[in-house]
Amino acid sequence: xxxxxxxxxxxxxxxxxxxxxxxxxxxxxxxxxxxxxxxxxxxxxxxxxxxxxxxxxxxxxxxxxxxxxxxxxxxxxxxxxxxxxxxxxxxxxxxxxxxxxxxxxxxxxxxxxxxxxxxxxxxxxxxxxxxxxxxxxxxxxxxxxxxxxxxxxxxxxxxxxxxxxxxxxxxxxxxxxxxxxxxxxxxxxxxxxxxxxxxxxxxxxxxxxxxxxxxxxxxxxxxxxxxxxxxxxxxxxxxxxxxxxxxxxxxxxxxxxxxxxxxxxxxxxxxxxxxxxxxxxxxxxxxxxxxxxxxxxxxxxxxxxxxxxxxxxxxxxxxxxxxxxxxxxxxxxxxxxxxxxxxxxxxxxxxxxxxxxxxxxxxxxxxxxxxxxxxxxxxxxxxxxxxxxxxxxxxxxxxxxxxxxxxxxxxxxxxxxxxxxxxxxxxxxxxxxx
Amino acid sequence: xxxxxxxxxxxxxxxxxxxxxxxxxxxxxxxxxxxxxxxxxxxxxxxxxxxxxxxxxxxxxxxxxxxxxxxxxxxxxxxxx
Numbered sequence: 001x002x003x004x005x006x007x008x009x010x011x012x013x014x015x016x017x018x019x020x021x022x023x024x025x026x027x028x029x030x031x032x033x034x035x036x037x038x039x040x041x042x043x044x045x046x047x048x049x050x051x052x053x054x055x056x057x058x059x060x061x062x063x064x065x066x067x068x069x070x071x072x073x074x075x076x077x078x079x080x081x082x083x084x085x086x087x088x089x090x091x092x093x094x095x096x097x098x099x100x101x102x103x104x105x106x107x108x109x110x111x112x113x114x115x116x117x118x119x120x121x122x123x124x125x126x127x128x129x130x131x132x133x134x135x136x137x138x139x140x141x142x143x144x145x146x147x148x149x150x151x152x153x154x155x156x157x158x159x160x161x162x163x164x165x166x167x168x169x170x171x172x173x174x175x176x177x178x179x180x181x182x183x184x185x186x187x188x189x190x191x192x193x194x195x196x197x198x199x200x201x202x203x204x205x206x207x208x209x210x211x212x213x214x215x216x217x218x219x220x221x222x223x224x225x226x227x228x229x230x231x232x233x234x235x236x237x238x239x240x241x242x243x244x245x246x247x248x249x250x251x252x253x254x255x256x257x258x259x260x261x262x263x264x265x266x267x268x269x270x271x272x273x274x275x276x277x278x279x280x281x282x283x284x285x286x287x288x289x290x291x292x293x294x295x296x297x298x299x300x301x302x303x304x305x306x307x308x309x310x311x312x313x314x315x316x317x318x319x320x321x322x323x324x325x326x327x328x329x330x331x332x333x334x335x336x337x338x339x340x341x342x343x344x345x346x347x348x349x350x351x352x353x354x355x356x357x358x359x360x361x362x363x364x365x366x367x368x369x370x371x372x373x374x375x376x377x378x379x380x381x382x383x384x385x386x387x388x389x390x391x392x393x394x395x396x397x398x399x400x401x402x403x404x405x406x407x408x409x410x411x412x413x414x415x416x417x418x419x420x421x422x423x424x425x426x427x428x429x430x431x432x433x434x
Numbered sequence: 435x436x437x438x439x440x441x442x443x444x445x446x447x448x449x450x451x452x453x454x455x456x457x458x459x460x461x462x463x464x465x466x467x468x469x470x471x472x473x474x475x476x477x478x479x480x481x482x483x484x485x486x487x488x489x490x491x492x493x494x495x496x497x498x499x500x501x502x503x504x505x506x507x508x509x510x511x512x513x514x515x
Binding site: 159252255256258259260261263265266267306308332333336337361 | 452453454471473474475478479481482485491492493494495
């Protein structure tokens with residue numbers, strides 16, 4: 001039997017709530033399949049399964065309890081002949097064992113009649129619900145949360161203001177409206193279409209805002225991670241001006257030939273060049289763990305993505321150095337759109353090996369970024385500005401970007417960082433080779 | 435497509451990218467990316483959404499026409515046939 005545990009969820013993200021299951025006992029699951037949704041302080045994450053088999057038991061029901069990384073969530077029976085593989089994440093099992101029972105906490109007595117009634121209405125088995133009330137009693141809220149697969153989606157749905165207003169006015173449940181907008185957004189058109197198909201279930205809540213307080217908890221999570229970084233990591237900073245004349249001319253010519261859906265943004269070019277430049281300086285790519293550096297063979301490029309509600313996330317584009325420019329652009333678009341609709345995957349949050357921040361998008365000329373532990377370097381790109389440059393001894397005005405590197409002095413020195421920035425510059429002078 | 439239809443489509447797509455934006459507060463003649471804090475991905479998604487909603491293709495050389503609402507409306511009215 002394979003234990004499916006709550007995987008690592010990224011730096012300083014060591015607890016999460018189980019929002020809902022996307023599988024049930026008896027279902028066959030395969031490697032990479034998303035089987036549950038959890039919620040951390042920073043994001044709602046889709047959790048992948050890394051084994052093949054049949055779901056034997058869902059050990060925990062969805063609920064408000066904050067579960068430590070490593071908590072047993074389900075048991076999976078491997079397919080005949082398949083070898084169970086260890087989880088790619090490192091669970092903190094001791095922590096899980098001491099802090100969180102793998103079964104719902106013991107409770108006193110039975111739920112009160114109103115709570116039992118609600119549970120019956122929503123089809124929730126109270127024997128599998130962890131109580132959050134005084135002395136572990138099951139509350140109405142616990143029951144509602146346990147019914148998350150039905151209700152929770154509706155609460156988290158992304159919709160345009162017009163769609164929300166229409167949904168309120170017409171009583172349409174936003175959670176069951178098929179979304180046709182970008183990044184899974186429900187549009188007014190979708191609500192109107194739904195209104196004609198079905199009446200709204202009368203007993204479901206129509207509140208559709210993001211869970212309250214997420215900005216505050218995200219701010220706290222960023223504070224923890226950045227304070228840790230500034231306390232522990234001796235940063236050094238390097239910067240270079242990189243002439244983008246050739247790269248941007250080439251990109252514009254490429255984009256002229258492409259439909260709008262196939263167009264490539266300069267950001268994708270910068271990410272690709274960064275991933276390739278790391279091949280020459282692998283000591284910038286990896287993690288600082290247990291007082292030592294663990295280099296990573298793969299380049300999982302974290303991308304800092306700011307959210308409209310405030311705060312930011314930095315999920316990974318996996319194996320970024322192996323992607324074509326088109327694939328890089330597609331991955332970037334997918335990642336940004338999912339980050340902004342709170343649909344990231346646990347592996348994307350847990351395994352970036354280096355991060356890139358592109359503050360230039362917001363008009364800043366130079367970024368001095370802070371390393372995200374346990375990574376050991378971060379690359380910053382500022383705004384592309386027209387600047388005078390010397391070409392063969394003659395002045396010319398070219399688009400130039402200020403590229404910065406913050407490195408961890410415990411792992412590398414400025415010389416290595418300088419080699420990386422040089423390689424980055426060289427690669428961007430030959431954009432057609434990227 | 436007339437001006438009013440073009441404007442409505444433009445704001446419907448914009449609402450999907452920046453749901454908090456109230457069309458009444460947007461200045462139709464000033465730079466949209468600065469006004470609404472849109473990054474290059476938002477901007478690309480917006481033009482892609484307009485393209486999907488109207489069928490109007492926006493070649494790279496015309497992208498700058500979409501820097502303002504006024505510019506985008508004019509472009510759609512001219513090119514939607």
